[in-house]
Amino acid sequence: MRRTPADVWLALPQPFLASEALAAGRTYDQLRAACHRGDLTKLAPALYAVHREWADLTPAEAHRALCRAAVSSLDQVALSHLSAAVFLGLPHPAGRLGKVSLTALRSTRTSYPDDWRRVLQADMPESHLTSHDGMQVTEGSRTVVDCFRQLRLRHALAIADAAAGRGLTTPVALQAMRQFQAGWPGVLSAERGIPLVDGLRESWLESASVAVAHELGYPLPASQVWIHAPDGELVGRVDVLWFEWGVVGEADGMAKYLGAYDDDPSPTAAGQRVLLERNRERRLEGLGFAVARWGAADLRGGGDGLARHVQEARRRARPEQIRCLWRQDLKDPLQEWVWPPPTRA
Incomplete structure (x- = not known):
């Protein structure tokens, strides 16, 4: 059989459905032959991608691409839950992101256990939907509360904080959505998580x-x-502050030092940032604060590392x-600064 040129497959969406390939003039024989040669990867029944293109995608990029294929493969569905968050560009857990989550709009269709899509049944008013990149996706408040109901608190709160920071939701809208979902599975998790939302936080960590x-x-x-120092001079902005304890918390992701937010990612520039952070910390402690630092690894095992750093700072504060x-x-x-601090809302 004559080999199908690679550009033919690249002209299709990645990944693409068998129906999309057939509509473009390809055949099942050509699909099978391309998979046998390794030009294509069969991701699921009737779902394919160009191997070299697919292998280069990050988990989030791959999931977003699967979202498009999932919505194209079914009628009357909207992206929801974690898939909606990923598609809207909100933070997400590291690693593989699992099945594409969809909510059926006007059907009773469900998905099989081995399907690459997860189709859920739930009330979906039009006001809970938005259009993003040409597809129907749950809007910010619905996405956040759905994620609170189904994800670990750390992941759901990162999604919620980012959504609030981008103006996709508000505390009032989240409470209203929680009331709409009264009695739904996991809604008590959403009730506990909503009061923690703060759009000022700047990272998943x-x-x-x-x-x-x-x-x-x-x-x-x-x-x-x-x-600020007592004379008004700025000392710095801190990630978190426990007023009750006089403890400053700094969530130290590598981007802080490697220049993800800076035009100069060189080792010299990274070293300069480390020195600036050290001087800033000394100035904070000179004012009477105790500084606790931690990284993502300290959140493992129930947060034992985080607890150790914070408790050590509390002893010094x-x-x-x-x-x-x-x-x-x-x-x-x-x-x-007033101590003891007044009760914060």
Whole structure:
């Protein structure tokens, strides 16, 4: 059989359905031959991708591509749950992301256990849907509450914080969605997670750290607090601050030092950032704070590493001796440190 040129397969969406290949003039024999030669990878029944293209995708890129194929393969469905979050560009767990989650809109279709799609049945008003890149996806509040119901708290909170930060949801909208889903499986998890949402958090690690700290029984810290010396000079903005303890928490992802948010990712620049962080930490501790630092590995095993770093900082902290000014928004007036702190809303 004459070999089908690779460009023919690349002209199709990646991945593509067998029906899409047939509509483009290909045949089942050509599909089988391309799979046998290794040009194509058969991802699932009637689902294919160009091998070299598919192998280069990250888990999130692959899942997003599968989302398109899933919606194209079925009638009257919308992307939902984690798949909606991934498609909307919200944070997600590392590694493989599992089946594409869909919610049936006006049918009773379900998926088989070995299907690459997961089709769920649930009420879906039009107001819970939005269009993104030409596909129907659950809007921000619905996506967040669905994720709270089905994911671990650390992952769901990262999705929720990012959605709030991007203006895709609000506390009022989340509470309304939780009320709409009263009695649904997992809704109590959403009820516990919604009060933790804060759109000021800037990374998965920050959000996941707050979730793990909450599960450890710690009070909810303030996020992204600007700390100033008593004379008003800016010392820095900290990831989280436990006012009750005088403990600053810094969630140290590698991007902070390797330049993901900087134009210069060189080793020299990374070293300079480390020195700046060290000097900043010394200035914070000079004001009376104790600084706890942790990374993603410290969240494993129930957060034992996080607990160790925070408890060590608590032993060093002297909140009653702190002298500084602070605010959470640069538009707000500076406030003097008061201890014990007033109850925060």
